[in-house]
Amino acid sequence: MMEMPVVPFLIIFPVVMACLMYVARAENVRRVLAFCGAIVIMGASIVLAVQWFMNGKEVMTLYHETEVADHCILVAEILLMCVVTFLSFKYRKYWISLLSIFPTCAMVWYELAESGKNQQFLLRSNISASVAAIDPACHIYIDRLTILMCLIIGIIGGLIAIYAIGYMQGYHNHHKDVENRSHYFMMILFLFLGAMYGFVLSESLLWIDFFWELTSVCSFLLIGYTREKEAVHNSFRALWMNLFGGCALAVGIIYFAISERTVSLHVLVKMGEEGNNIATIAIALIAFAALTKAAQLPFSTWLIGAMVAPTPSSALLHSATMVKAGIYVLFRLSPAMHGTTTGTMIAFVGGFTFLITSLMAIAQSDGKKVLAFSTISNLGLMVACAGVGHPETIWAGVFLMIFHAISKSLLFQDVGATENSLHSRDVEDMHGLIYILPRLGMFMFIGIAGMFLAPFGMLISKWSALRASVDERNIILVLFIVFGSATTSLYWTKWMGKLVSHTHLTEAKMNDVTKPTEMISLSVHAVMMVLLCMLFPLLSTIYVSPLIKDMFGEAAGVLPDNILIMLVAIILLVFAVPIISFVYSRKMTFNRKGAYMNGVNTGDDRSFVDSFGERKTLWLSNHYYKDLVGSRKLMKPSQIFTLSVLIVMLVIIIGGAIV
Amino acid sequence: MTNMTQILLVVGYILLAPLIGGLLDGFDRKISARMQRRVGPPLLQPFYDVIKLFSKQVIIVSRSQIFFLLSYFVLIVLTGAMFFAGTDILLCFFVMSTGATFLYFAGMVTSTPYSTMGANRELIQMLAYEPAVLLTCVGFYLAEGTFNVGEIATSKYSAIMYLPGFFIAFVFILTIKMRKSPFDLSTSHHMHQELVKGLTTEMGARNLAIFQVTEWYENVFLLGVVGLYIINKSYYSLIAVAAVILVTYFLEILIDNTSARVKADTMIKLSWGVTIFTAGINLIILMIIK
């Protein structure tokens, strides 16, 4: 087995970059550094993927002896605890520090007192052959899912970092009241990427736990960037929810490690598949932790609160990192969740979140809020897919994850750039955006289309999620998906309609202040989005289906060949139709007429004569049904409902396993 | 299904659907008139209307509208063609909803009051019928074990044997999809002009003709789905298919003439309620027995 130097590089380089960002106080130097650093990170992820492909696409297990690294991580973990405790005391949220102190102390105790006994695992006689086949001592594990995550983190995360360079400049021109701490912001951004790499590459549960805590703290620091009252409040909410999940994770890991004398993730999953009671409890706790990270109900509020931060951090939290960490863990656990109570719990909570938050999204008019609710809703669908734990649903879930990462990142960056030019991110103000800010409008259109319209991948994923949940005879999930996709279409279509409508006042173009770095990132995203749609069937056969085979040992017969071919045909047609109709309609001869306004149109279609004989401007608005489906009305009851479901289910699972 | 019949069906659909759709529309107007004790227009009146619309001066409010309308037209024809080619029914409905989205854009793009209000209501209509449409596909999959229209059509037993509840839900939302009273919120057919012509207010002459022809294509496709509930391997079932389609269509006309328009939220509550109640119960029973 060859050593891969790029693996530690991926984890360490972003951390080095983070330090550099903090040190480089000169704006220009930092910008150049950040740009190069982001490119290097993107390149390194691609290098990792290529190297791994060259090596025969085999599962790789690396780093068996890691005493130095283990000690480093231990020290870092304690450091992290100190940071959280300090900040909790500084802002007088004393109890939150307990959520960090408890798991860290438990981890330290385990590492110092218990981990030496891990050799016993191999000596035990009662482990089954398939468990024994797993290498329990490795710390890094690379397979297709890891590579995919690395590519998402590297490419999307790298692009977001590039975007952030230009964005922060515009942000501070626009928000004079916020202290300019861009160096700090960029530092956390890079640190975050490093933590994510560590998280997806690790096989050791102890390492996973550390990187988990690190992402929680990074997101907390990003959300609180502006240090305004609301930002501080929201950041602490994000912190305690994620640390709470971290506690569950730590308890699960230590319980499993003490009982079974191993900290290998794959051993855990294999044992869970075989119905080991201890593994069942550990998996239930870890899955619960993943729910907090993936911002599922009842823990959704932290992600919505995260909107107060500058856009790159929202883009990062929503697309490439953080929430995807929760999904990643659930995907890893999914073979063990298939057909278990834990799986039912996760699938139910995910499906419920999918429906309820998509309803809440209808009532939002703030662009970023719509995006936030839609993220939670889409994550709900992915969580549900993982909970069902069927090869088909994981296939769907992986595609949902890919498409969601790209289009959400694109949309967040675009809304941010639009806000800098338009001075508003309200969907109502984006009326006719495609005419006044053509480039940003077009990107937004592509991004939204990617989220729900045929033939973009999201829809196909929904198709197969629906099929798999029928196969699994999961009635509730079928109903959630069916109604949830109707509500999802509603809020997206509503937004798209706003973009294409002719403008209220004037058709004159606005001054587009988008910086070149922002434009680079946006264009790359849009191109990736379109390419991915076209290459979607190819990606399925050469990558995602083998990935499913890695995980389940059987290939998912998701897309029969004839459907695959038809898909390509539809994709081409649906792309061609608007283009052809556009060209065709260009050639037509027209006679322009004023719009019908009961005969009192003042002549420009934008105003009419009112009953006093005066000119009145026309203003059109969408429906929002705030009283019917507003988050104020739905959030509390659904939180209480899901929380009680979770408590009852966890009691059943843990009680059932112990008794 | 062989390739030959597939091609024949698709070509037949593309050529004949507007004729059948137009004729059905003519019957609709004739029967409606008789229900109101009038003589009514000639049977071919819808064709006269469309011919006239095509020969009038082309007028527009916004240039982009025709582009969206044409996309709507092509996508709906594609939906029907895919359906009659016997491909995946879920994909058919996905393409249909993409088409419907383009219609929504055609209404929104003009940025004028009535058209926009109509488009908003069209969106609510989409919300109201989409769950039932998706559940229809789920039902077929459960009953026949496949999403493939060709295989469903040549199965041993008619799907309706397993799916009576789904059928009721589908016929219910058919009223919404065909924009008939009490759910004609978005376009207000006939002369009740609460929203002038709703979504179609800014469509004159040729644009309106395209919209009209697309509606015919869509209606034929939707009635085809109704037929899919009935059809089975035996050729005699085709007679039953024709009978059920005609009865369903008559039912729609009857509902159209005997009910007054409802509000949007009533529509959603009704259609979702009916969907959950009939299709939901049917789904539970089906999942237990199959």
Add this chain to the structure above:
Amino acid sequence: MANIKRSPWLLHYDGSSCNGCDIEVLACLTPVYDAERFGIMNTGDPMQADILLITGGINAQNQPTVKQLYEQMPRPKVVVAVGVCACTGGVFKECYNILGGADTTIPVDIYVPGCAARPQAIIDGIVKAVDLFQKRLEEHYAKKRGQGRNEVSANG
């Protein structure tokens, strides 16, 4: 040449009238007179209308509205003035605000007299208008042919 006689769609505008004629216009569509026999439909939208049916006189306030509605109709189009007020201003002719009949604002093709005009007369007027409607389309095509094909003009 397309036969467009069989599908005349109406736009009904109520000017300064006493509403007598309006009631009669709507009566045309009831089962007793059933104007839909001739394919006549009452559409509320000028973009889709062929015949502008105007009742009541023109006053200072509704003049621009009438003009705009007429302009929004695609060609070929025909205007029918229904009732004596729409023809000449009728009993209101001397009022301070009345400008006169519909022809003070837009070109009127068919005059249907009566106070109020009877449904039979209104239907008769529409049927006459329909002939004119067809004739205008033919004239347009004849003109287009005369001009040659290169010149594209979709005007009726």
